[in-house]
Amino acid sequence: MDINNLGVAMALLGAASAALLAGIGSAIGVGMSGEAAAGVVTEDPGKFGKVLVLQLLPGTQGIYGLLIAFITLSNIGILGGSSDVSFAQGVMYFFACLPMGLVGLWSARRQAMASVASIGLVAKRPDQFGKAMIFPAMVETYAVLALLVSLLAVSNISKIAI
Template sequence: MKNFLSSTPAVILGTVLALVLLPVVVFAQISIFGTDAGAGGTQLALFLAFIGASMATILPCLGSILGVSMVGQSGAGLLTEKPELAGKVITLAVLPGSQGLYGMVISLLFIFSYGPLMTDPLLKVSGLQGFILFSCFIPVTITCLTSAPYQAKVCSAGMHMLAKDGRLAGRVITLAALVETYALLGFLISFFMLNSVKGNILPVVPVL
């Protein structure tokens, strides 16, 4: 487990590269083979959109799993010495879990706003439109996946502060919240991108 956690930066880097390369490969396919129209384009668009929505939940939740685990392990050691700090330790352990919730909200927004529309057999969407939808999930996916483990490191370091003075919990939470700020920014950008695409960038045209 320790070796896996130490490889977190490599995991994040690999994920970011995959998220960047997948749209590039698909866009190249659209440009070269002309799969941007008809049934093939619709299937490609659905694939991109639902893969993006899935990754928006899976990867932030993975980051939260790692983060909560890291803080929990640090807090367990502190609680053996000072069990009266249980409430503050649990509060710190919960903080890295919020990134998974951000990703889930974005995925649910897609499911309820776009799902019925995109799976309607009488309507079609192009591969390029699916590519645009996929890009809407990238901000929340990368920022939440990245921020959760690093927020956990701040919380874990804060356990040393609590060990010396339990009244310092507020300062630790403030430091951890600074890291989460950027996950919140990624969430907001994805949220507004999805809402703007629905009415303007992603027109859905009935099949003639």
């Protein structure tokens, strides 16, 4: 068996990891902050708009993971119908996708914890909504950095002739 035939499989594994791990993280995060949001809305339905924004913050990692997976699938030719990826390039795609997958998984969970705390803050002090948004948004920085690294790597692997 020609090892280069495994290149596309490795690249696909990377794309799947990015979508899978970041998606799991976001699902857990949005679920957790959704519970807190529901708790506040039970007592005060007027705060729905504010807590909804905070609930959605941990959902971005899943979108970033999807974006990396989509670009990877496009670059390796899965979406185009023909694929010509060497084993080395496949491994590179795999590692290029990992930052988004792993950081997405972890940061979504941690961001959800910050969101839950901020939902508690909004429940007691609705006038502090702007500040409450900042705490979970800080966690987003690291998801964006991971997105940037994965995006730059995935976009440029095809230019390397190995």
